[in-house]
Amino acid sequence: MRNHLFLGIAVTLAAAVGPATAERPAPVPPPGPRPAPPPTPGLVPLPAPLPPVEPAPGAAPGAAAALPGAAITDDGLGRSGTIFGFDAANLVTFTFDDGPHEPTTTKVLAALAAHDVPATFFVVGKRLAGRSSERRRQLLVEIDRAGHAIGNHSWSHPALPALSEKAREREIDATQQIVEEILGRPPTTLRPPFGATSPKVAALLARRGLTEVIWSIDTKDYLTPDAARLRKAVVARIAARGGGIVLFHDTKKATATALPGILADLEALNCARLGRGEEPILPVSLHYFVRDGAAPRPVPPEVAARTARYRAALVERCTQRGPAPGEDGR
Numbered sequence: 001m002r003n004h005l006f007l008g009i010a011v012t013l014a015a016a017v018g019p020a021t022a023e024r025p026a027p028v029p030p031p032g033p034r035p036a037p038p039p040t041p042g043l044v045p046l047p048a049p050l051p052p053v054e055p056a057p058g059a060a061p062g063a064a065a066a067l068p069g070a071a072i073t074d075d076g077l078g079r080s081g082t083i084f085g086f087d088a089a090n091l092v093t094f095t096f097d098d099g100p101h102e103p104t105t106t107k108v109l110a111a112l113a114a115h116d117v118p119a120t121f122f123v124v125g126k127r128l129a130g131r132s133s134e135r136r137r138q139l140l141v142e143i144d145r146a147g148h149a150i151g152n153h154s155w156s157h158p159a160l161p162a163l164s165e166k167a168r169e170r171e172i173d174a175t176q177q178i179v180e181e182i183l184g185r186p187p188t189t190l191r192p193p194f195g196a197t198s199p200k201v202a203a204l205l206a207r208r209g210l211t212e213v214i215w216s217i218d219t220k221d222y223l224t225p226d227a228a229r230l231r232k233a234v235v236a237r238i239a240a241r242g243g244g245i246v247l248f249h250d251t252k253k254a255t256a257t258a259l260p261g262i263l264a265d266l267e268a269l270n271c272a273r274l275g276r277g278e279e280p281i282l283p284v285s286l287h288y289f290v291r292d293g294a295a296p297r298p299v300p301p302e303v304a305a306r307t308a309r310y311r312a313a314l315v316e317r318c319t320q321r322g323p324a325p326g327e328d329g330r
Ligand SMILES: [Zn+2]
Pocket: 097, 098, 153, 157, 193, 194
C-alpha cells in the first residue's frame, strides 16, 4: 500500500532524475533543492533513539553474528562511486527493494534458491523495528544465510535529497544500526528511495563508506498486478540490454509470482545463446558491477566461485534440455 502512496512522488522524482519512460537515471543529478514530498500519513517516524531491538526467538542478544549458514560477507561492495549497471557485459544482477515483507520475500527467496541465483535486498529499516517485526527480522537473517547481499534503503523511504543533512544522516544511520544489530555487520551499499540522489546524498554516502546503487533496468513491477506480463517484459529487457542491474520490489505479489518464470526464461534464453555459440547472460552478485572510477573492482574469490558454479550447472542443464526449436527465450 505504501508504494501506492509513494507513486506520485516516485513519478515526480523519476521525472527529476531522468525521463519517466527510460530507465536510465541522470548519471549526474542536477544539484540544488528539490521539492519536498507531500506528507505521507501512516509512516512510522524515525525513532530517536532507535527502539530496543528484540532478539529473534531463541537467539541470545548479539548472537546473530555467529549464526552458521551460507552467508557470504559483502566485502568488496562498499566505498565505490555510484553504480548504474549500464556497462553490463552479459551479466545481470537482481535487486529487491522495500522489504522484507511476507509472504512475498519468502517466495522470492525460494525462487532464487531454486535457480542458485544471488541477489541484493535493499531493506527499509523501520520494517525491522517494533513489536510486530519479529518475522521480518527473521527474514533478514534468512536472506543473509542464503548468501544474498543486504543493502540500506533508508529508514522510512523518504526522498533523501529533500531532507536536511541531519535528517538524512538519521535515515541512513538508523538502518545501518538495526541491520548490524541483527546480522552483526552493517550494509555496505545503499539504494536511495526512488533513485533520488544529489551531490549531498552522494557525499554523505562516501563519508559512510556506502556504495550508491541505482539501476539500469526498472521493471516497474509496482505498476502491474499482471505477473505473466511482467515475466515477459523483464526477460525481454534483460535480453535486449545484455544484462544490467534489475530493480524489483520484493513487497509485490506480481514480482514474487513472476520470478520463478523469469529465472526459467533467463535459463532458456541462455541455453539458446549457448546453442548459437554466444555468451550467456549470467545472473551474478552485485559485486560484478562495482566500479572504482571507470575500473571494475576485483570480485571476491567466493563470489567468483559461485558464478562459475552457476555457469557449469547451466551448461549441464542446457545439455539435458536439448535443442528447443524456435525457442529463443524471448
Ligand atoms: Zn523503495
